[in-house]
Amino acid sequence: MPKRGGGRSRNWKDSEHFEHDDRVPTTNTRRVSFKPGALNKQSGKNRFRNWNDAKLQLLDDDIDMGANGGQSQKRKGPQFFRGRGGRLNSPGPRMDRPKKKFIAGLLPWYQIIIPYGAKHEKDVILRSLLSFISPEIFIPHYYKLNGNAAVFYVDDVKVAEKLFNADRKISMPDGYKLAVIVRNAVPNVAINAEMKEKMKLAMAKRYNASTKALDLTKFHADPDLADIFCALFRPMIMLAAIDIIAENIPDLEALNLNDNKLYGIEHLKILSTKFKNLKILYLGDNRIPYLGSLDPMKQLQLVELYLKGNPLVNRFSDHEIYVSDVRKKFPKLVRLDGVELPPAIGFDVSEDVALPPRQQSFLVDPAGQDLVREFLTQYFAIYDSDSRQPLLEAYHEHATMSMAANYLSNDNRNSPATRLNSYISNSRNILRITEREYRRRYMKTGRLQVVSFLSEFPKTLHDLMGFAVDLLVFTPAMIVLTMNGVFKETNTNGNPTRSFHRTFVIVPNTTGGFSIINDMLYITNTTKEQEEKAFGSGVAEAPPAPAPTPTPTPSADDSHKMMIGLLCQQTGMNEHWSMNCLQETGWDLQRALFIFNQLHSEGKIPPEAFVK
Structure with a gap:
């Protein structure tokens, strides 16, 4: 055995390098003291595979390995020093340790x-x-x-x-x-009869019988509960409190749970079953993190709610959005965070009230019924004719028009009869077209652009009797008219049927009539139900024409007489007034019908025009 403190040097391998002197008597029983948990004594073995692992543990250890002086070494980190005779555990220099930092816990106690x-x-x-x-x-x-x-x-x-x-x-x-x-810890608690009795007495003095309101603000700090832990953020304590309230105040209408360190409140869903009359709930100055945490209580018919002082409120940068989202969960709220809310937009009906029967058309003012009927008859008579140019008279000088088209499903794209090729290329679908320049390009402005655009569409035949019409606005200054229906393309192979939705905004013009200022058209494929019902309301398709036979070409006088007779039949005017109307419109029957209906709706046609 080498002499203490002496002995020859040895060339150590890198893997055998230790941060202490190995010349130690084997009979030395002193050991380095680790704090509890530093060693794992499973099967009596050290859990560290080598001293390097032990070094890493010591670097993270909070135990002071030596407080007194001794010979210092230049190497950093924890060192083992040898005192007289080469003994281990000799006092080493005191090292500066990083100061511990306070870390807030999840629990509020x-x-x-x-x-x-x-x-x-x-x-x-x-x-x-x-x-x-x-x-x-x-x-x-x-x-x-x-x-x-x-x-x-x-x-x-x-x-x-x-x-x-x-x-x-x-x-x-x-x-x-x-x-x-x-x-970060909470006191241990066992809910027993004695604790429940103390809770009951504390609640009794906090209850206002005249308003049926119970104030449990900062309940754990009540002087009568000083010797017991009664924090309502603990679910077991909250549920015990709810049982006590339900047993003694079943008709409770207002409950104040402010400043009780509430965090998870899923268990509060029991409030809707225990307290049917609860209308006011205060949850302010708690720790509720998200608005979604209130979902378990959505069944409560609350009219007043207080949430101020919770982290969930700070998550909203826009107060209006905050109010709107809270109202979605509690639609009957009239007061939030102590502030009266404006009346909610919408209506509230009892579940047992039957809705009115479905109607094909809705008229905001029955007085507009005749005008709507005449307008649709005139407009679509021209729209379904060979030439749509007379529609120039129907549009305002600064009218705007847009058309959007889309398929009901991808299957419709594969069938030649259902393809919307005539419309898709000009579709102004703002979900698909996001650039402002392209949106502007697909918007038609001015009556010439609008009628020219409409004239490019295939020839059509609309099922007027199948229209569903809504007259939304009917005032002297504006008329808003929407409709749904179907039409056939008469010059397309197979005569495919299309479904459409159209909105007209109509305003008075300078001549005393009305003009379309805005036209929005949406076109898609028809459903099977629409195809079955289309043109089944008395407007049948024209039967196929018989084989042509040579007939004499009618003279101009015969043609004019036919138009006069048709105009008399459709307007009820006598032949004299019908002929004058046709002469003023250049013998254009569709335009004459349009002008007649416009003047008739304004009361400008004298009674003698109808005397035959």
Whole structure:
């Protein structure tokens, strides 16, 4: 055995390099002291595979390995020093350790432990702590002695952090530096009959029988509950409180749960079954993180709700959106966070009230019925004719028009009869066309552009009797008319049927009539039900024409007489007035019908025009 402190040097391998001298007597029984948990003594073996693993553990260890001086070494990190005779565990130099930081816990309660606090009076300890953290104050909940230590709880994270920083910074009268240990923990509690009775008595003094309101604000801090832990953020305690309330105040209408450190509130869904009359609920100054946390309580028919002071409120940068989202969960709210809400947009009907029967058409004003009928007859008579140019008279000089087309399903694209090739290329679908320039390009402006655009569409035949028409606005200054229906393309192979939705905005013009100022058209494929019902309401398709036979070409006088007879039949005017109307319109029957209906609706045709 080599002499202590002596012996020849040895060339160590890299894998055998240790941070201590290996010349140690094998009979030395002293060991490096690790704090609990540093070693895993499963099967009596060290859990570290080599000393390098032990080094890493020591770097993270909070235990001071040596407090006194000794020969220092230049290498950093924890070192093992050899004293006289090469013994291990000789005192090493004191090393600066990083200061521990306070980390807030998920739970809103903190346990404060004062080691050897039993040596001092309770008032002396509390006064010393309060003086150090001033101007902050705290209530020491459930103060008691546990062996030589004094233990109490606080329910404020700011106070807990200041007490954490007070560790060994307060000098007691005997010169002792007061140690303060802070842990994120809640007191243990067992709900028994005695605790429930105390809760019941505390609630009784907080109940207002005249308003049927119970105030449980900061319930755990009630003086009558000073000796028991009764924090309502614990689900088991909250449910016990609800049972007590339901048993003694079943007709409760208002409940205040402000400032109770509430976080998870899923268990509060029981409120809707326990309290049918609950209309007012205060949940302010709690820790509710998201608006979605209130979903379990959506069945409550609340008229007033208070949420201010919760993190969920700060998640909304726009107050209007916050109010709107809360109202979606509680539609009957009239007061939120102490502020009266404006009336909700919509209507509220009882579930047992039957809705009115479905109608094909809706007229906001029955007085507009004749005008709507005449307008549709005139417009689509021209639209379905060989030439749509007379529609120039129907549109305002500054009219705008847009058309959008889309398929009901991808299957429709594969059938030649259902393809919307005539419309898709000009479709102004703003879900698909996002660039402003392209949106502007697909918008037709001015009567010439509009009628020219409409003239490019295939020839059509509309099922007027199958229209569903809504007259939404009917005032002297504006008419808004929408309709749904079907039409056939008469010059397309197979004569495919299309479904359409159209909206007209109509305004008075300078001549005393009305003009279309805005036209929005949407075209798609028909459903099977629409195809079965189309043109089945008395407007049948024209039968196929017989084989042509040579007939004499009618003269101009014969043609004019036919048009006069048709106009007399459709308007009820006599032949004289019908002929004048046709002459003024250049013998254009469709235009004459249009002008007649326009003047007739304005009352400008004298009674003698109908005398035959």
